[in-house]
Structure formats: C-alpha cells, structure tokens
Amino acid sequence: MTSQVLPPCQAACPVRTDGGRYARLVAEGRYAEAYEVICRTNPFPSVCAHICLRPCESHCRRGELDSSVAIRALKRFVTEASGAKRPQPPDRKPATGSRVAVVGAGPAGLTAARDLRLAGHEVSVFEHLDRPGGMLNVIPRYRLPQAAVDADIDAILAVGIDVTYKCQIGRDVTVDALLEKGFDAAIVATGLSRSRGIAVPGFGGQRFTAAIPWMTDVWLGSKVDVGRRVAVIGGGNVAVDVARTARRLGAEFVALICLESREEMPAEPGELELSEAEGIHVMPRAALKRVLNRDGAIAALELMAVVSVFDEAGRFRPTYDPSRIRTLAADMAILSIGQAPDRSWAEGTAVQTDERGRIVASRDTHLTSHPRVFLAGESLRGPGNAIQAVADGHRAAEIASRFLETGHVSAPAPDDVRPLDAFPPDVMANLRTMHSPAREPEPFAETEPSLDEAEARREGDRCLGCLAGAVIDTDKCASCLTCFRVCPLDAVEIGEVMTANPVRCQACGLCASVCPAGAISLSYWEGAELTEALQSVPGSATEADGSLALVCRYRAEGGIEATNVLTVPCLARLKPVDVLRLFRQGCRSISLYPCAEEDCKYGAAWRNVQVIADYVRNVVQRVWPEAAIDLYLPETVGYPSAAPQEDQDDRRKAERD
Amino acid sequence: MEKHTVLLVDDDVGFLTATSLVLEHAGYRVVTAEDGRAGLAAAREHKPDAAVIDVVMKRPDEGFALARAIRADAELAHTTLFILTAVGKHYQMLFEPDEQWLPVDKVLEKPITGDRLADEISAALAKADHREGNL
Numbered sequence: 001m002t003s004q005v006l007p008p009c010q011a012a013c014p015v016r017t018d019g020g021r022y023a024r025l026v027a028e029g030r031y032a033e034a035y036e037v038i039c040r041t042n043p044f045p046s047v048c049a050h051i052c053l054r055p056c057e058s059h060c061r062r063g064e065l066d067s068s069v070a071i072r073a074l075k076r077f078v079t080e081a082s083g084a085k086r087p088q089p090p091d092r093k094p095a096t097g098s099r100v101a102v103v104g105a106g107p108a109g110l111t112a113a114r115d116l117r118l119a120g121h122e123v124s125v126f127e128h129l130d131r132p133g134g135m136l137n138v139i140p141r142y143r144l145p146q147a148a149v150d151a152d153i154d155a156i157l158a159v160g161i162d163v164t165y166k167c168q169i170g171r172d173v174t175v176d177a178l179l180e181k182g183f184d185a186a187i188v189a190t191g192l193s194r195s196r197g198i199a200v201p202g203f204g205g206q207r208f209t210a211a212i213p214w215m216t217d218v219w220l221g222s223k224v225d226v227g228r229r230v231a232v233i234g235g236g237n238v239a240v241d242v243a244r245t246a247r248r249l250g251a252e253f254v255a256l257i258c259l260e261s262r263e264e265m266p267a268e269p270g271e272l273e274l275s276e277a278e279g280i281h282v283m284p285r286a287a288l289k290r291v292l293n294r295d296g297a298i299a300a301l302e303l304m305a306v307v308s309v310f311d312e313a314g315r316f317r318p319t320y321d322p323s324r325i326r327t328l329a330a331d332m333a334i335l336s337i338g339q340a341p342d343r344s345w346a347e348g349t350a351v352q353t354d355e356r357g358r359i360v361a362s363r364d365t366h367l368t369s370h371p372r373v374f375l376a377g378e379s380l381r382g383p384g385n386a387i388q389a390v391a392d393g394h395r396a397a398e399i400a401s402r403f404l405e406t407g408h409v410s411a412p413a414p415d416d417v418r419p420l421d422a423f424p425p426d427v428m429a430n431l432r433t434m435h436s437p438a439r440e441p442e443p444f445a446e447t448e449p450s451l452d453e454a455e456a457r458r459e460g461d462r463c464l465g466c467l468a469g470a471v472i473d474t475d476k477c478a479s480c481l482t483c484f485r486v487c488p489l490d491a492v493e494i495g496e497v498m499t500a501n502p503v504r505c506q507a508c509g510l511c512a513s514v515c516p517a518g519a520i521s522l523s524y525w526e527g528a529e530l531t532e533a534l535q536s537v538p539g540s541a542t543e544a545d546g547s548l549a550l551v552c553r554y555r556a557e558g559g560i561e562a563t564n565v566l567t568v569p570c571l572a573r574l575k576p577v578d579v580l581r582l583f584r585q586g587c588r589s590i591s592l593y594p595c596a597e598e599d600c601k602y603g604a605a606w607r608n609v610q611v612i613a614d615y616v617r618n619v620v621q622r623v624w625p626e627a628a629i630d631l632y633l634p635e636t637v638g639y640p641s642a643a644p645q646e647d648q649d650d651r652r653k654a655e656r657d
Numbered sequence: 658m659e660k661h662t663v664l665l666v667d668d669d670v671g672f673l674t675a676t677s678l679v680l681e682h683a684g685y686r687v688v689t690a691e692d693g694r695a696g697l698a699a700a701r702e703h704k705p706d707a708a709v710i711d712v713v714m715k716r717p718d719e720g721f722a723l724a725r726a727i728r729a730d731a732e733l734a735h736t737t738l739f740i741l742t743a744v745g746k747h748y749q750m751l752f753e754p755d756e757q758w759l760p761v762d763k764v765l766e767k768p769i770t771g772d773r774l775a776d777e778i779s780a781a782l783a784k785a786d787h788r789e790g791n792l
Contacts, residue, residue, distance in 0.1 A: 193749070194745070194749055194750060194751040195748075195749060195750050195751070196750065196751055196752075196753070197744075197745065197748060197750030197751060197752045198758055199712075199718065199721035199724075199740075199752060199755075199758040199759040200718075200721075200758050201718060201721070201722060201758075202718060203717060203718040203721060204712075204713065204716075204717020204718050204744070205717065208748075209748065210748060210749060210750050212749055213748070213749040335750070340751035340753075342751075344766065355780075356753075357763075
C-alpha cells in the first residue's frame with residue numbers, strides 16, 4: 001500500500017488539520033475560508049489556538065530555513081481577531097434511532113459526542129464536574145482563557161447534545177445501568193483525573209497535595225490554599241503550570257523539583273524558560289527522599305541526587321545517590337509526577353480489569369471486554385494532549401457509529417500518511433528567509449500576545465506552500481520548456497512528460513503565468529479566481545477615471561490611494577494577456593503595487609512584474625497612446641508614495657552605477 | 658492442608674472485626690494489629706503469608722512505612738503485601754506499587770467488601786505459591 005504524502009504540518013497533526021492551507025488563506029485575507037479549514041477536523045479550534053503543543057510547527061519546513069510558521073498564532077488570529085464567524089457544523093444525518101451514552105465531557109468525549117450526533121444518533125453526556133471541559137478546566141486561565149473553552153463547547157453542544165452534570169460514573173450511575181436504560185452503546189472518556197502519588201516518608205502532612213486537585217480548586221473557584229514556599233515535584237508541563245500558578249497566587253518561593261536533567265525534562269522548553277523568568281527555581285536531577293513535618297504541617301523536604309533516570313534500554317528506571325542529600329525549606333508540596341485514570345467505575349460491572357487494575361480494552365477497536373462499552377482518549381491511550389484526545393474521540397465515534405449501524409466492531413483503516421521530504425540543499429540555498437512577527441509571551445502576562453491583522457497576513461505568507469505547487473496537465477503541455485526555464489528552484493523535471501517535483505516547488509506560480517498552453521495550475525492558487533476578478537473590473541474603473549490599481553494580496557501594509565483597487569494573489573502571477581484585456585475593457589491607467597521586497601517570499605517577484613509592465617506598455621501605447629501602466633516599486637521598507645516609472649528606473653539605474 | 662495466615666493492620670477496630678470474620682470464614686487464619694508498630698511485631702511473631710495494611714493510622718504515612726519495614730526484613734520479605742486505603746481517594750491520588758517507596762504487591766482502595774478482599778488474597782497467594790513452586 002502506498003502512503004499518502006501530506007505537507008509535514010498536516011501529517012504531524014493528529015486530526016490532519018491543513019495548517020498550510022489556512023496559513024495561506026490568512027495571508028490573502030480570506031479569514032472565513034481559513035476558519036472553515038480549521039474547523040473541518042477540529043471541533044476545539046479556540047482551545048487549540050491557545051494550548052496546542054503545535055506538532056505542526058515542529059515539522060514545518062520553514063523551520064529548516066529560519067523559524068517555523070506560527071500556525072497556532074494564526075489559528076488564534078482567525079478564531080479571535082479576524083472577525084470571521086465560526087462556520088456552521090455539517091448537516092446532521094437522518095436520525096438512526098440509536099442512543100449513545102458518552103461518559104466524560106472533556107475533549108475526547110465531546111468530540112465523540114459531536115461526531116455521533118452529526119451521524120444521526122442520539123447522544124447523552126454524563127460529566128462528574130458541574131461544567132463541561134474535563135481537564136481543560138484545570139489549565140491555567142493565563143494560558144487558556146475561559147472564553148475560548150466556552151466558545152468551542154457551546155458550538156459542540158449546539159449540535160444537539162444533552163449533558164448531565166455532577167454525575168459520577170460508578171458512584172451515581174454505572175455503565176451497566178446506562179445500557180439497561182436503553183442506551184445502545186457507551187463511550188467512556190473520563191481521562192486521567194487522578195494525580196500519581198508517592199508513598200514517600202512524611203507523606204500526608206498539611207499542605208501535601210497533588211496537581212489535579214489543587215489546580216481544580218484554583219481554577220474552578222474553590223477555596224485556594226497556597227504556601228509561602230512551594231515545592232512542585234515533577235518536570236512536565238502540568239508541573240510548570242502548577243509552579244507558575246503558585247507564583248501568581250503569591251508564593252514567594254517556588255521550586256520545580258524533577259528527576260530529569262534540564263535536557264531530559266518533558267516540559268516544553270518555552271514554558272520552562274517563562275517559568276524561570278517568573279522567578280521559579282528549577283532543580284533538576286533531584287528526588288524527593290523525605291518530607292519533614294512540624295506539628296503536622298510540612299516544614300522542609302529532603303532531596304537526594306539522581307544519578308540517572310533511564311536505563312540503557314531507555315526505560316524509566318531512576319537511580320539515586322543517597323549520600324548526596326540537601327534540605328529545602330518549604331511549607332507546601334504539590335506532586336505533579338503524572339496522572340492516572342480513575343478506574344473505579346468498572347468495579348462491579350462486566351467491564352474487566354487486568355491484574356494491575358487496568359481496564360481491558362483494544363487499542364485498535366476501543367472496545368472493552370463489554371461488547372457495547374468503548375474507551376476513548378487518555379482513558380485508553382494514557383497521557384496525551386488536547387489534540388490527541390480530539391483525534392481519539394473522532395476515532396472512537398467512527399467505530400461506535402459503525403457498530404450501531406452494522407452490529408460489527410472493527411478498526412478503521414490505518415491512517416497511512418507520510419510527510420513531504422525535506423528540502424534538497426540547493427533548494428534551501430535559494431529560499432528566502434522571512435522574519436516572523438510572532439512574539440513570545442512575556443513573564444506574568446495574562447495571555448500570550450496575539451497577532452494583529454498585518455502581522456497575521458505576513459505570518460501566513462511565510463508558509464512555503466508545501467504540496468500546494470504546480471501541477472502540469474500533460475494533455476495540454478506542448479513540452480516547450482518555458483516552465484523549465486523560468487522556474488527559480490529547478491522544480492520542473494523533463495521526462496516523457498513534464499512534471500513539477502513537489503519537494504522542490506514552492507508554489508510561486510511563475511510557471512503557470514508564463515505557460516503558453518495554459519497547462520499549469522497550482523494545487524492551491526486558482527487562476528480562474530483571478531480571471532473572474534479581472535473581468536469584474538471595467539464597469540467601476542470606467543465610471544471613475546479609467547484608472548485601476550492592482551495590489552499584491554500578500555501585501556501587509558495599507559496606504560494605497562486609488563479610486564479602484566483590485567488585490568490579486570501575487571502580481572508576478574499576472575498574465576500579460578489579462579492586463580491587456582483590462583485595457584481593452586476600458587482601463588486607461590493601471591498601477592501595479594507588488595510587495596515590498598522584504599515582504600515577498602519569492603524575493604524578486606517585482607522583476608517579473610516589471611517584465612509584465614514593460615511588455616504591456618509596449619503593446620497598449622501603440623493602440624491607445626494615452627494609456628499608461630506604472631510600476632510602483634517599493635522602497636526598502638513598505639510602500640513609496642506613488643512615483644512615476646521613469647523616476648524609479650532612474651533611481652535603479654543610479655543604484656546600479 | 659495448613660491454613661494461610663493473614664495479618665490485618667488497621668486502626669479501625671470495626672473493620673478488623675468484620676474483615677477477620679469474613680477471612681476466617683474463607684479459610685484463613687487471621688491476626689490483627691491496630692498500628693504500625695504492633696503490626697511489625699505481629700508480622701515478626703506470626704510470619705504471615707499475607708498482610709493487608711491500612712495507611713493512615715497514628716501517622717498519615719504509617720502504613721507505607723510498615724510495608725517498607727516488612728519488605729526490608731529478610732525473614733518477612735516474601736510476605737504478600739497489600740495496601741488497603743482510602744488515602745488515594747482522599748488526596749485524589751493514585752498509588753501503585755513501586756520498588757523505592759511502596760514495595761507491595763497490590764494497592765486496593767477502600768471501601769472493599771470482605772469477599773472481594775478474600776478473592777484478592779486468594780489470587781495473590783496462589784500466584785506466590787506458583788512462583789515458589791517454580792523455583
């Protein structure tokens with residue numbers, strides 16, 4: 001079987017969001033379409049716009065060149081600042097008459113619930129908290145604002161999902177009882193609701209707690225207790241969240257104590273840097289040996305040195321040096337060494353557990369030992385992140401829906417995808433670096449900074465268009481080699497037929513604009529859209545003064561003063577014949593505004609625009625002597641005030657001399 | 658066949674009484690202790706096949722300490738050890754056996770029925786007998 005090749009960002013995303021496509025749509029100002037692409041596979045766009053761990057960015061090919069496209073920041077711009085409305089969900093399929101109980105209203109459970117509802121099943125969700133969101137509720141609000149959680153969940157529930165809150169599975173209702181009540185299947189997605197404990201000597205003193213209960217108290221508005229000197233045990237992202245939260249709540253001293261070395265710590269490096277900037281002390285290679293209590297309350301922690309964390313086979317098997325001990329004064333200890341599922345719901349039901357108490361379930365089919373009970377999300381897969389939970393919710397819903405419709409349980413076809421190969425060195429050498437306007441968050445910031453519109457468009461334009469490039473129609477191709485000659489990246493290959501190598505092509509579109517046979521199209525950019533836009537011009541242009549400004553759509557800055565303005569996707573892709581047609585349709589003065597050179601990812605696209613302008617000028621002035629076509633080349637930064645072509649030619653000539 | 662001996666350590670006398678009855682009915686010889694110190698002494702005296710240990714007694718970590726002490730005693734190291742506690746639910750933590758701090762065979766959560774506890778002990782002792790038989 002052949003793997004499907006995808007852009008690396010899309011291949012890395014658990015729900016296969018086409019990050020490149022929405023980045024390019026943002027660059028063009030097509031925000032509603034970008035929102036639609038984002039929501040196509042992800043019902044938690046606002047949540048992921050804040051907290052996704054960005055596997056897309058880790059695999060972005062621009063990262064090999066300068067820095068990855070800030071895809072998550074673009075998602076946040078689209079969902080919060082672009083003005084675009086959230087797209088409507090797909091139409092619900094006709095009712096099937098089946099009923100499904102989903103236990104747990106976190107990302108996995110709600111994704112499954114939404115998919116099942118859209119598939120025509122009746123869905124009821126049972127949640128033990130008094131609100132939906134699951135673990136999203138314990139993510140600090142400075143990282144994930146409540147409004148983002150609410151926006152996604154409101155949209156999900158609006159498809160017609162019924163939720164019963166404060167209903168704990170196993171305590172208030174059992175899965176057996178749900179099935180007896182008429183539900184045809186149940187999906188349990190209760191996540192990892194318990195923190196792992198350490199039976200360390202001195203355990204149990206006052207202010208000895210764990211991450212999940214403490215963060216639940218903090219972020220769900222219960223009574224919050226924070227010490228003056230807080231020790232957080234753990235080196236993952238949750239531990240960092242706990243430490244930063246404690247600091248924000250007024251702890252004077254916060255230490256992050258972890259077994260791993262700084263390089264081995266599982267926390268995101270950026271988050272770790274921020275936490276240190278906020279005054280948190282990171283203590284790597286240290287293990288809790290003993291808690292020293294005074295009058296029943298924590299007074300200090302005894303720590304011992306860690307020699308190694310993993311054995312030669314890479315298994316977690318820490319070794320210690322008990323001779324190297326240090327004591328850390330602390331009045332609070334918060335364990336954050338991992339999370340585990342609460343499996344007590346399975347006790348007394350037909351759902352079996354293994355000898356270690358784990359629920360027996362297939363990772364392929366999600367099915368437990370009960371023929372109508374499925375697991376989803378972290379309950380099945382173990383620790384993960386929000387977007388992985390969403391992906392698993394989709395998968396569980398697909399399997400459960402098929403079961404409800406056919407009576408058979410089977411795993412979906414394997415998702416066999418492969419990322420587009422890395423750049424060849426010679427392509428890398430020809431690519432243009434572009435500075436990213438995305439900013440890192442400041443210490444103690446309420447939320448991460450967001451992009452404004454100009455920044456977002458520029459950031460979107462940094463997308464290199466992996467797999468969005470040229471496709472040559474071999475039926476139309478006359479093998480004239482024009483495309484081969486103009487391609488700046490040697491992406492066109494000559495064989496029995498002409499082909500464009502997708503690993504090299506960057507979708508600049510030059511080949512498509514010059515192909516005399518019209519045999520080349522771009523996977524993403526559609527020439528028909530431009531032709532249609534150009535054909536709509538004459539009426540308005542002639543009603544005024546017959547003048548028209550054509551402006552590159554990727555241009556981030558404003559400031560074009562013209563009566564009639566038409567933005568086009570990259571001026572270098574204009575075909576001379578299209579411009580000539582504008583004159584024939586009534587235009588007498590056309591001004592061309594390409595991007596400033598430092599904003600143009602193709603760098604020298606304006607040269608192609610100049611070629612087009614010179615060619616058109618030569619033709620039209622023979623027919624209409626009064627006709628003008630002027631090219632407004634950029635200054636070093638931004639756009640110049642309109643300058644006649646001759647002046648600019650003189651300036652360039654002077655620069656050359 | 659000689660009866661297996663089970664040591665129950667818990668500061669809840671009602672629990673000790675009720676659970677002893679169930680386990681004796683299931684065929685075990687049962688000895689009890691109400692704190693960690695007495696539990697260790699009883700273990701040394703009776704050399705139980707299995708011990709079921711509560712955590713929070715006079716001290717919040719007393720059961721954990723007793724489990725480590727029994728495991729560290731060469732004459733008792735083979736004892737099948739259970740932690741039986743509500744401390745996990747109380748702290749919303751999950752405790753699982755680990756070599757360093759919790760060298761027990763299984764962690765069970767209260768509440769638990771006497772019958773289920775008897776089943777757990779029976780299964781664990783059968784496994785231990787099988788292991789020893791294979792040696």
